[in-house]
Amino acid sequence: xIQLSTRNPLGDPQLFGLGGGAAVVQALSMAGIIVVGPWxxxxxxxxxxxxxxxxxxxxxxxxYISQSRLALIGVSFSAISVAISMSIFAQxxxxxxQTIHFIGGSMSNRILDNIVPTLPFLLVAILLxxxxxxxxxxxxxxxxIAYNLGGRPGFTRIMAMSSAGILAGIAVSMAGLIGFVxxxxxxxxxxxxxxxxxxxxxxxxxxxxxxxxxxxxxxxxAFMPSxxxxxxxxxxxxxxxxxxxxxxxx
Amino acid sequence: xxxxxxxxxxSYPNNLILDSVSMTMETKSLVCLIGSNGMGKTTLIDLISExxxxxxxxxxxxxxxxxxxxxxxxxxxxxxxxxxIADPMYLTVRETVSMARFDPARIxxxxxxxxxxxxxxxxxxxxxxxxxxxxxxxxxxxxEKQRVWLAFCLAQDKELLILDESLHALxxxxxxxxxxxxxxxxxxxxGILLSTHELSLAEKFADRIIVVKDTNIVYDGPPVxxxxxxx
Numbered sequence: 245x246i247q248l249s250t251r252n253p254l255g256d257p258q259l260f261g262l263g264g265g266a267a268v269v270q271a272l273s274m275a276g277i278i279v280v281g282p283w284x285x286x287x288x289x290x291x292x293x294x295x296x297x298x299x300x301x302x303x304x305x306x307x308y309i310s311q312s313r314l315a316l317i318g319v320s321f322s323a324i325s326v327a328i329s330m331s332i333f334a335q336x337x338x339x340x341x342q343t344i345h346f347i348g349g350s351m352s353n354r355i356l357d358n359i360v361p362t363l364p365f366l367l368v369a370i371l372l373x374x375x376x377x378x379x380x381x382x383x384x385x386x387x388x389i390a391y392n393l394g395g396r397p398g399f400t401r402i403m404a405m406s407s408a409g410i411l412a413g414i415a416v417s418m419a420g421l422i423g424f425v426x427x428x429x430x431x432x433x434x435x436x437x438x439x440x441x442x443x444x445x446x447x448x449x450x451x452x453x454x455x456x457x458x459x460x461x462x463x464x465x466a467f468m469p470s471x472x473x474x475x476x477x478x479x480x481x482x483x484x485x486x487x488x489x490x491x492x493x494x
Numbered sequence: 495x496x497x498x499x500x501x502x503x504x505s506y507p508n509n510l511i512l513d514s515v516s517m518t519m520e521t522k523s524l525v526c527l528i529g530s531n532g533m534g535k536t537t538l539i540d541l542i543s544e545x546x547x548x549x550x551x552x553x554x555x556x557x558x559x560x561x562x563x564x565x566x567x568x569x570x571x572x573x574x575x576x577x578x579i580a581d582p583m584y585l586t587v588r589e590t591v592s593m594a595r596f597d598p599a600r601i602x603x604x605x606x607x608x609x610x611x612x613x614x615x616x617x618x619x620x621x622x623x624x625x626x627x628x629x630x631x632x633x634x635x636x637x638e639k640q641r642v643w644l645a646f647c648l649a650q651d652k653e654l655l656i657l658d659e660s661l662h663a664l665x666x667x668x669x670x671x672x673x674x675x676x677x678x679x680x681x682x683x684x685g686i687l688l689s690t691h692e693l694s695l696a697e698k699f700a701d702r703i704i705v706v707k708d709t710n711i712v713y714d715g716p717p718v719x720x721x722x723x724x725x
Binding site: 381 | 543545570572573574576579580582583584585589590593594596597650
């Protein structure tokens, strides 16, 4: 959704700052600055993430939402949120195993009960996607033409950013900052099923889950009995894949 | 179908671009919009294609049966190639042209109908791109890209085509091919408004030429030879 709505092959929720709000909320919670129950924490993370999506979209809006502006502002927000999270960790002096696992991304000690609070949000994010899936295709031709063909570029982009914001919030609150999945998986999907946004979205979701699942297995088993952050594995697997795809496509 | 621009003015703060301009264009004609850079060609096209609203005056589209088109419905009656169009990421020629048959309202209809596929093939063939339809935009020359965009317009199957300076990347023989194609399309019933700097070819192929200069239309009529002095 992000790659198409920004017309940028670099589109990634982490890179574009969508997970940033959630990361800050999680950091605050780990530092013990906010103490709340799991439902509230997940809700706060997702709200912060949507908030980020809206602020980024708002700043990108000047007469119209330009793709390059959206990308540049998103990257800046991402940098800000990482800086804030790190400062919170440093201030609270908690560079523990837990924070490393959050920065690197990890699913250790997550049980099914942790997921329950995210389910209603997940449902909303998934319901937002189908109405815009077809229109996302038109955005790849540029806003003028998309508009002329009835594509409603502004509306489509806002819906895509909202949905992506919710999903990023959920992902960060559950598993920390797992890098490269959002970037590389849509490109793999395109190699598999072509360029129709609807097909890419349908394939990317299970493919992303699969990549994270196997990366997690590797993270758990590679250096037994200690576990490395899963984000390290996804990045180590994803980055070479991305290099291969970039050389092939562009 | 007929586009009527009546007493339309447009200005940016302290900068008058068009001053009470009137023109019409009909289907079954190739109308060339000529003028130097910065004289208001693109502004006129942006106004007609509703990217911007006129400061005063109005623009209406009349059907052949005499009724006027209600713009609020949002029905698009023309295919458009805007200025400075960017290459679509990843897409092949055929995928790009296929977008023209895309119905945003039908969310999960993955396959195009046989009629759509036929129209896409015809459009690509007409623009001479059949043998390259599986290439991506990265593998095309500037002239070929322009032909793909024209095929994209044709596949939309609209009566009116609005093309803004879509010739800038073409060499001379490609321009002749392009003008011949537009001229034959106009003969077959399309209304084409082409903004161009190519005066000599416009004089040869256009049914009508409109010259824009210093916020006004200074010439509107059949191609004649003395136009160069007006620009």
